[in-house]
Amino acid sequence: MSISRRTLLASAAVIPLTGATTPARGPLSGDPFTLGVASGDPSPDGFVLWTRLAPVPLAADGLGGMPSRNVPVTWEIADDERFRRVIRRGITTARPSRAHAVHVELDGLAPGREFFYRFRAEHWTSPVGRTRTAPARWSTPGALAMSFVSCSQYEHGYFTAYRRLAEDEPELILHLGDYQYEYAPDTYTIPGGNPRDHEGPETVTLANYRQRHAQYKTDPDLQAAHAVAPWAVVWDDHETENNWADEVPEQPDPNFVTRRAAAFQAYWENMPLRRSSIPNGLDMQLYRRLHWGRLATFHMLDTRQYRDDQGCGDGYKDCPAAYDPARSITGAEQESWLLDGFRRSTARWDVLGQQVFFGQRDNNAGPQKVLSMDSWDGYQGSRDRITRGWVDARVRNPVVLTGDVHAHWADDLKLDWTDPTSRTVGTELVCSSITSGGDGADVASGNHSWAAWNPHLRFYNNQRGYVRTRITGGALTADFVVLPYVTEPGAAAHTRATFVIEDRVPGLQRIADAPTPSAGLRTAGPAEDTVRQETSRP
Known part of the structure; x- marks a missing residue:
């Protein structure tokens, strides 16, 4: 656990050889599609297609072994996986100034349809990806299968x-942050040692961030997830630096704004984002809405770029700043945008895709509350205004989706956190990490010890995994999927618990559980039934 910034202020696939320099001109040196393909941000008439050319993906200069020239890239969309019925094709340009990343933003397609896509550069052809358009804006689809994930530390597992x-x-897949981690090799370690290593130093420069994104993108399992469905992504802290807040770094750094700008550029280059998210100097427009007909609206939030600095040195604290109504985790403009979205919503389900724990988690059994300053607990004015905003707007079914904390949680949301019996006004579903924290362990009871004095905390499990949902007009069903281990490849997955949120009935109903771990799965004893203190590396 590192020292908080205030203390300091006061005192994969087969990869070509790394470290190669980028050739000045000439043909491509090998297969440029080593980073796979992706799609994102579906609308009723289109989506974004992405790839990045990198025949030497881990080159230290971050440019992937590409020649320093523009490269024409052909893209195709078809109705079928074999491309017998190509319905659209075109040519775009991969440019050195953007690390030869390609973003094709399409419109004019039929709503609610599945498509297949691929790219070509010189004589090379990319893998095939599958994507889809969203349903027509005023239609009401019968169901949506959506999964959400967060926190994939390459060094901590497969x-x-x-x-x-x-x-x-x-x-549809939502990624809620910590897609990649910034640390130098063996800086952030798990018990027993990390099974994999980061390439290169801690990410500080544009070249560093481009190289790190490339290393993650070479992973075949991540490539498979990108290729199967469109993604909607938002960042948390590690895409830039641990626990950053607006222009304030975790540790003193006079060059932090330059580092932040480099991280933002590399993030856009490596994600299937629309041109509206192209960085503009120090800023990047990431919060946005996706509509799945009238069934669901996804409000994708950015709780890093505009937040006030964390109070009292981060971590779990009894901190007066947490109660200051003037402090914000979203910034005034994003908050106004979100509240306006609640007022205008006609969706059956309004879903917030965001990064850090929304509900209250008091880790002190006594009368004095001890809360995480990096989560919404540290910005209670923001939380109160947004919660009251959806109540006042009579949002039909508000659901908050969360990442960050490396464990599965599920909790009921309140307006009055001082009264455990007060009415429930929403629901939060929290996904565990993909790998961050290592294998973890099953919690046989399905509850954290803090639930004794936080009765709204309804479920907890400390294994790695993701949350799989099915959204219909009548209910949202959430499966908490877990893996017994990640420090070795190939683990099977199973559903640890299933909850349902019924239409117009805020709060969780548990309908299934898997209390007996599968073979080979570790079960947590009392000492393991804990949550890490979020002073660093959340």
Whole structure:
């Protein structure tokens, strides 16, 4: 556990050889599609297609072994996986200034349809990806299969959970942050040692971030998840630096704004985002909405770029700043945008895709509350305004989706956190990490010890995995999927618990559980039934 920033202020696939320099001109040196393909941000008439050319993906200069020239890239969309019925094709340009990343933003397609896509550069052809358009804006689809994930630390294990998610064949995937981690090799370690290593130093420069994104993208399990369905992504902290807040770094760094700008550029280059998210100097527009007909609206939030600095040195604290109504985790403009979205919503389900724990988690059994300053507990004015906003707007079914904490949680949301018997006004579903924290362990009771004085905390499990949902007009069903281990590849996945949120009935109903672990699965004893203190590396 590192020292908080205030203390300091006061005192894969087969990869070509790394470290190669980028050739000045000439033909491509090998297969440029080593990073796979992806799609994202579906609308009723289109989506974004992505790839990045990198025949030497781990080159230290971050440019993937590409020649320093523009490269024409052909893209195709078909109705079928064999491309016998190509319905659209075109040519775009991969440019050195953007690390030869390609973003094709399409429109004019039929709503609610599945498509297949691929790219060509010189004589090379990419893998095939599958994507889809969202349903027509005013239609009411019968169901949506959506899964959400977060926190994939490459060094801490294998990305088997991404593979298992891909095998589910969801229609939409949300990534809620910590897609990659910034640390130098063996800086952030798990007991027993990390099974894999980061390439290169801690990410500080644009070249560093490009190289790190490339290393993650070479993982075949992550590539499979990207290729199976469109993604909607938002970042948390590790895409830039641990626990950053607006222009304030975790540790003193006079060059932090330059580092932040480099991280933002590399993030856009490596994600299937629309041109509206192209970085503009120090800023990047990431919060946005996706509509799945009238069934669901996804409000994708950014709780890093605009937040006030964490109070009292991060970590779990009894901190007066947490109660200051003037402090914000979203910033005033994003908050106003979100509240306006609640007022205008006609969706059956309004879903917040965001990064850090929303509900209250008091880790002190006594009368004095001790809360995480990096979560919404540290910004209670923000939480109260947004919660009251959806209540006042009479949002039909508000659901908050969360990542960050490396464990599965599920909790009921309150307006009055001082009264455990007060009415429930929403629901939070929290996904575990893909790998961050290592294998973890099953919690046989399905509850954290803090639930004794936080009765709204309804479920907890400390294994790696993801959350699989099925959304219909009548209910949202959430399966908490877990893996017995991630420090070796190939683990099977199973559903640890299933909850249902019924239409117009906020709060969780548990309908299934798997209290007996499968073979080979560790079970947590009392000492393991804990949550890490979030002073660093959340």
